[in-house]
């Protein structure tokens with residue numbers, strides 16, 4: 001009984017369709033999966049349907065980019081209500097910012113004499129939440145770079161000439177957004193960046209869980225984060241962060257977490273939902289003056 005709680009589809013920067021991802025999850029004998037596309041939940045209904053057909057449990061989620069003390073962190077909201085009004089408004093805003101960033105990166109490339117058109121990137125991305133991987137893929141598709149690595153190394157990596165900083169909300173805002181949409185906030189891949197420095201502050205801001213298992217975590221890191229999670233009574237999650245074929249080979253199946261962590265995540269979600277319900281009833285009673 002194993003799960004992968006960090007996966008992307010073609011609705012953000014992955015290459016699998018929801019149906020292909022479900023088939024891969026089935027092939028890897030996963031009992032539960034979560035979709036964590038960047039800044040969009042559009043793939044969730046289709047993946048939920050495909051998972052149901054295959055007897056796989058599905059958890060809707062979304063990965064947000066945030067920052068704290070100038071350190072970029074990624075926060076995953078699990079069990080988000082995709083119909084939550086504020087979440088819907090914010091997601092559209094994040095998507096518009098992403099599209100604007102693509103145009104800015106293309107303008108920089110043009111300034112460097114690289115004749116890429118933003119339409120080519122948008123056509124290839126074919127989604128509302130495009131990112132640098134789509135620019136890299138378009139550069140390769142147009143014959144302007146020979147590989148994705150070359151596109152990143154020459155142009156797109158942080159500090160390279162076509163790199164444009166990404167919009168990031170504060171960690172506090174992200175956690176609040178996730179909570180008010182009924183979700184649980186989990187700090188993704190803390191082993192990347194210099195995340196350890198800000199973990200105490202993110203916990204103080206209401207963090208619910210820590211992604212201890214991740215493709216880029218060494219055994220040592222996983223142990224380290226499991227200890228931090230235990231010491232701070234945080235939920236434990238993990239996943240492959242599979243982007244399909246967009247980073248060479250698909251990562252799904254490389255990280256499988258025991259189902260007990262999914263149980264704990266579901267318990268916390270249900271408990272939170274009950275608490276929120278009680279709070280709403282209390283508030284309604286107070287307001288009615290009874």
Ligand code: AMP
Pocket residue numbers: 013130131132133148149152153166247
């Ligand atoms: P963005 O959100 O637009 O800044 O793009 C971030 C995405 O680009 C993440 O999924 C990264 O894993 C991916 N990425 C960063 N560096 C590279 C690289 N050298 N090759 C392929 N993908 C990369």
Ligand code: FE
Pocket residue numbers: 008013038243
């Ligand atoms: Fe990504």
Ligand code: FE
Pocket residue numbers: 063074188189
């Ligand atoms: Fe991430």
Ligand code: ZN
Pocket residue numbers: 006008036063241
């Ligand atoms: Zn991810």
